[in-house]
Amino acid sequence: MKIFDIDPDHVRVVARDLAFQAEKLGRSPDPGGAGGFSVYGEFGSAMRAALAAIAAHEAALRRDYTHLASLGHAVAAAGRRVDGDYARAFAGGGA
DSSP states (O other): OOOOOOOHHHHHHHHHHHHHHHHHHSSOOOOTTGGGOHHHHHHHHHHHHHHHHHHHHHHHHHHHHHHHHHHHHHHHHHHHHHHHHHHHHHHTTOO
16 A cells, blocks of 8 residues: 655646636536547546536525524514513513
8 A cells, every 4th residue: 555645735736727728618617538648638527517517506595594594683683572572561661
């Protein structure tokens, strides 16, 4: 068994380059089966699928956060309304 040495700085450079190229191209390069490089096409397809899944999860999280925020506002408004109702009832001498 061989231990792999991973250089974090090099990994960051490669990741930044990959992100830059993905933004620049709008899609991953797909050389297909040209000259035995079909693995790059498969990697590009897998990367696109993974990014699509991440985007879908992010959209779902945004919807959930928006819903939770609206619930928070509704609960706060209800609390203020009930507090005001009780304050008026006690101020008027009612129980």
